Every structure is written in C-alpha cells, then in structure tokens.
Amino acid sequence: MKKIEAIIRPENLEPLRLHLESLGYPGMSVTEIVGHGKQRGVTHQWRGTQYKTPFLPKIKVELVVSDKLVDKLIEGILDVCASGKVGDGKIFVYKVDDAIRISSKETGEKAID
Ligand SMILES: Nc1ncnc2c1ncn2[C@@H]1O[C@H](COP(=O)(O)OP(=O)(O)OP(=O)(O)O)[C@@H](O)[C@H]1O
Ligand SMILES: [Mg+2]
Incomplete structure (x- = not known):
C-alpha cells in the first residue's frame, strides 16, 4: 500500500475528485493548508512598497491505495x-x-478495498 499526497491548487480539487472518481479510488482525505515551494510565496507591490505573502493557500489530498493503483x-x-505554471x-x-477499517477490524488491503 502507498499513500499518495498531492498538494494542489484549490480550484483543481473538484475537477480532480471527478476525474479520480472515473478512475476509481477507495477514499480520500482533504485538508486546507498553506505552504510554499521554491518561489517562497509571492511579492506584491502597493504604492511603491513591497509586501511579501510567504504562504499561499493550497489543498492537500491524501489517498491510501493498493500499489497497483498508484501509477494510474x-x-x-x-x-x-x-x-x-x-x-x-x-x-x-x-x-x-x-x-485498519475500524468498523469491521479488517486490516491491510482489505481495509481499503
Ligand atoms: N519540499 C516540499 N516539502 C513540503 N511541501 C512542499 C514542498 N515543496 C512544495 N510543497 C508544498 O507544495 C505547494 C506547492 O508547491 P509548488 O508547486 O509551488 O512547488 P515548487 O517546488 O515551487 O514548484 P514550481 O516551481 O512549479 O512552483 C507549496 O505551497 C507547499 O505546500
Ligand atoms: Mg512554486
């Protein structure tokens, strides 16, 4: 089993959910987060002054899936x-x-089928 953790643009969440639904997946967790990568957020200029926004809103999608689903x-x-971009x-x-699926106590792949 693998966990796929995808940090995406918020506007891509619903299109992604619909697309993954068509591919098939067992479940997902979604969290609103803030973060930055190598650009370190964004810098704005207002009335000649530079303002830095170090963290931008993103969505974290987590899917725990069997190995055979990972590439797809x-x-x-x-x-x-x-x-x-x-x-x-x-x-x-x-x-x-x-x-572990708590309701049935199934473990391993059976818990995520
Ligand atoms: N090394 C990392 N560790 C943890 N989270 C990260 C890391 N890099 C990016 N992220 C998360 O992913 C989000 C989006 O990152 P982003 O796409 O800007 O990555 P990047 O490396 O700057 O690539 P790009 O140049 O395409 O922007 C960040 O806001 C942050 O939440
Ligand atoms: Mg970046």
Whole structure:
C-alpha cells in the first residue's frame, strides 16, 4: 500500500475528485493548508512598497491505495493539475505499513478495498 499526497491548487480539487472518481479510488482525505515551494510565496507591490505573502493557500489530498493503483492515480492527478505554471503543486508518495477499517477490524488491503 502507498499513500499518495498531492498538494494542489484549490480550484483543481473538484475537477480532480471527478476525474479520480472515473478512475476509481477507495477514499480520500482533504485538508486546507498553506505552504510554499521554491518561489517562497509571492511579492506584491502597493504604492511603491513591497509586501511579501510567504504562504499561499493550497489543498492537500491524501489517498491510501493498493500499489497497483498508484501509477494510474498519479497520471490522473497530473492530467488535471499540470498547467505547466509554477505553483501547480507537488505529489509525494509514501509506503504505508498497514490500514485498519475500524468498523469491521479488517486490516491491510482489505481495509481499503
Ligand atoms: N519540499 C516540499 N516539502 C513540503 N511541501 C512542499 C514542498 N515543496 C512544495 N510543497 C508544498 O507544495 C505547494 C506547492 O508547491 P509548488 O508547486 O509551488 O512547488 P515548487 O517546488 O515551487 O514548484 P514550481 O516551481 O512549479 O512552483 C507549496 O505551497 C507547499 O505546500
Ligand atoms: Mg512554486
């Protein structure tokens, strides 16, 4: 099992959810976050003064899935979220040791089928 953590532009959340729905996935967690990558946020100028906004709002989507779904879902995220502009976001992939569905006490892949 892997956890796919995608940090995306907020406006891409609903299109992404719809697209991933068509590909199939077991569940997702969504968190509103702020963050920055290598541009360190944005700088605005107002009446000759520079103002820095170090953190920009993003959405973090987390999906714990079986290994066989990982490539397809990452491709799906890229299809929806890649505009080619800076700030499109990032995808991190983690190994997941175990999952437990609390209601049935199923573990491992059975907990996320
Ligand atoms: N190394 C990182 N560690 C943790 N979170 C990160 C990292 N890089 C980016 N993020 C998160 O992803 C969000 C979007 O990052 P962003 O797409 O701007 O990355 P980038 O590396 O600056 O690439 P780009 O040049 O395309 O903008 C950030 O706001 C932050 O929440
Ligand atoms: Mg950036």
